[in-house]
Amino acid sequence: MVVIKNTRPYIPPVLRVISNNTAQWGNPLGLKKADCASWANGLQLSHKGSTILHTGCEYQMTAYLRSLAEVLKKAKFEDTLFRAYSRFQTVGGKLGMGLTEIYKKVAGRETEHYNQLLRMAAITLRKLGIDFAYLDSELYSGALLYEYGLFEEFERQAKRVVNQFKEAGAKRIIALTPHSAEIFHQVYPKFISNFHFEVIPYVSIVAVALKKLDTKLSLAEPLNVTLHDPCHLARSLQVTEEPREVLSIITNLELKEVATNRELTNCCGAPGEVIFPELSELIAAKRIEELSATGAEAVVTLCPFCYSNLSKSADLAGKRIKIVDLIEIVYQALEASHA
């Protein structure tokens, strides 16, 4: 008999890193407040109000994910390496694998690209007449903590997030990312008593506002795209028609559906990225194959992690297909249509 029931299970140390960083810095990668909020510089966004745009620092973190995954691939399950980069904010440690190192590898233009997307999201809301505030010290939702089973740590984070919302006088939260939208909508109410905030995914509020606008938009150049539904949005929140409604308003954009669409969408592989990075790449490669088979020029995504993982995969496979965030498509269409 070889049943091993008494051995202590191994917990990937990256979980501790994520949880410590979230507790100390408010987000899993330990980004500083300035790194998270710099995108809003010059936009003069209000810091108080009944509607809050919550970015959760997720787009901001995405710039670092690719380098982080490379470090993790080298580290495998070596505790020493994990310990070294768990001191994210300090100098890299003996092995030179601290976040400082990762920071250095990330080109300024990559962070700038994600900041640009955030600016586009905010400007779009403004153009559509949606009044909102942005908390420049906002916290990550804690979704990863919940997903990895760190419930106590998640609950602590959730309470901090809710306090921030309350202090800002929030009643309604526009969740920019599917992860935040899902966790606020499905999980917060189970951990926080009296969680009474209205949670609306970014794409949903944009879809409603564009419908109200009742005008057709067009891009500077015609584009044919396919849509990659994010799992959390399509299945958990059943938000499948809103992105299609948004795209249908753009007259010179053609949508070529991938066979696995809406609630039958396939994962981009991102959830596995920090534990099993090589496996995550293989899943992304399969998804890119499916999406490319539509013959579309670009894949529209609605989640920073899908965006990052699919972009990386398309690069690695030398695919011509472009990955574009819905935020950018809408922004460009509004610009080109002078709406």
Place this chain on the structure above:
Amino acid sequence: MPEGKQIFEQYYDVLLRIAHDHNYAMGISRSVNAYRERKTRALEKFPHTVKLAEEVRQLKEDCIGRLDELVQKATVSLKENGAQIYHAESAGDALEIIGEIVGSGKLVLSGKTLTGEEIGLRQHLQSLGNEFWETDAGELIQQLREEKPMHYLSPCLHVHREQVAELLTNLLGREISPDAEVEVRAIREFLRSKYFEADVGISGCNVLAADTGSVILLESECNIRLLTSVAPVHIVLVGIDKVVPTLHDAFKVAEVAWRYGGFVMPLYISSVSGPSATGDIEYTMVQGASGPLQLHVVFLDNGRSALAQAPVLKEALYCLKCGGCLLECPIFQLAAGYYGGRGYFGGVGAILVAYMSGGFSEAAPIAYTCLRCGRCTEFCPQSIDLSKLIAELRHQIVES
């Protein structure tokens, strides 16, 4: 004893190796496509199955809430029918019980039993000096390849016909061509006489009716029907989670399981409620007619009671093992049954492994592989909310 970390690393090494293996990719992709077509056809022909699945979900919720009572009822019914009943707390207990019934130097045949895989039954009976053969074609191939099964219904879905031909050529000592029909005939030729020489036939159980004490067995190959009818001793190894109140309920569960498994109808359904017997002489029942002289039913707990009491995770026991979710899972499509542990596969498998066959140390890497993408839930006849379950299992793992 391997440490948790070593288990984690070994698991991931194998997973990656399989994910890069061209043979696996080919076998899996053929199976996925064939399964999708078959399941679509089966559900088109019998669309009522979708509604029935909802009913079965309710039924399983009820049953898992009263396992003890149902096992008790089933025990009484089976005893009335002349079967001998055993209750095994652990895998070790079950092996000991079955080891004693079988003894040594016997020819033992087995038909697809996951529960047997869970407790390592084949290895145990071989170590006691018995000749042991799997009779399900897929499981025989897997036994010959000395590897773990890959899927509940299709244990060697990753092996293509060229590889099967090579195995059978070695087994039979003559050239077997890589043609499925030739291969199936060769397996038939190898096994057919064994049914009549076997001392013991061992089966699992798809579902068991407490009111009549009927063990329901679903199959297409007729191997289970033969081994449970011809051998003088029939041993059933059944997890206590398989018991439902009535024979009528049992057929509901079975029908949903086979249809979501991609079958319009399994070619053979056997119901075994006791050893063969006759009352033809003066209406007096005499046991041991043309079929088995003895029927032994071993009820296995091995963590199921604990799981049934776990508030969130008990949902994993509603799984019917149709395997439909696996073929639609992005990880399984890359790594087949290596995304799993002893006896159980995929995300739901992580929970079953944690409680039943490997503990938290073996379940941890499986649990952390799941993407929580929720795709499986869309295909699951029981609508098992795996994303929620995996978060909870991970929570229990980090707390342990």
